[in-house]
Amino acid sequence: MTFKSIQSTVRDVKFGDQVTIVAPCNLYECEIGDECFIGPFVEIQKEVVVGSRTKVQSHSFICSLVTIGHDCFIGHGVMFVNDKFHYGKPAGGDVSKWQKTVVGNHVSIGSNATILPVNICDHVVIGAGAVVTKDITEPGVYAGNPATRLR
Numbered sequence: 567m568t569f570k571s572i573q574s575t576v577r578d579v580k581f582g583d584q585v586t587i588v589a590p591c592n593l594y595e596c597e598i599g600d601e602c603f604i605g606p607f608v609e610i611q612k613e614v615v616v617g618s619r620t621k622v623q624s625h626s627f628i629c630s631l632v633t634i635g636h637d638c639f640i641g642h643g644v645m646f647v648n649d650k651f652h653y654g655k656p657a658g659g660d661v662s663k664w665q666k667t668v669v670g671n672h673v674s675i676g677s678n679a680t681i682l683p684v685n686i687c688d689h690v691v692i693g694a695g696a697v698v699t700k701d702i703t704e705p706g707v708y709a710g711n712p713a714t715r716l717r
Contacts (some may be wrong), residue, residue, distance in 0.1 A: 635671035
């Protein structure tokens with residue numbers, strides 16, 4: 567039996583001041599703001615920007631083309647998606663078919679939420695397990711699948 571082992575890496579990352587990263591994690595070609603915390607088993611891909619004082623908890627995946635604002639909280643196991651399978655199959659390496667996600671400032675995303683390519687305004691709380699399929703343009707608390715405004 568043969569296998570290939572790939573080690574977790576942190577490469578080509580632009581770090582702000584006083585950033586904490588708990589290994590193992592994969593961070594590459596991204597930007598992490600001042601005073602951020604990145605938990606273990608997190609992957610942050612290229613072209614991601616994470617704002618200052620944002621905390622990303624363990625086992626979260628932040629794919630390419632995601633921007634997260636300042637003072638945010640990303641719970642355990644949060645998944646960001648940039649490919650909506652518009653053509654009935656994954657876009658694969660065809661970056662032109664990927665879509666952006668923008669998360670505003672002071673946004674908290676609960677554990678195991680899934681965030682499709684959307685825009686989320688400032689001052690939003692997204693409940694654990696929620697699936698965000700549409701833009702959130704009004705501050706408030708959102709939960710469910712698909713996520714809807716509770717208050």
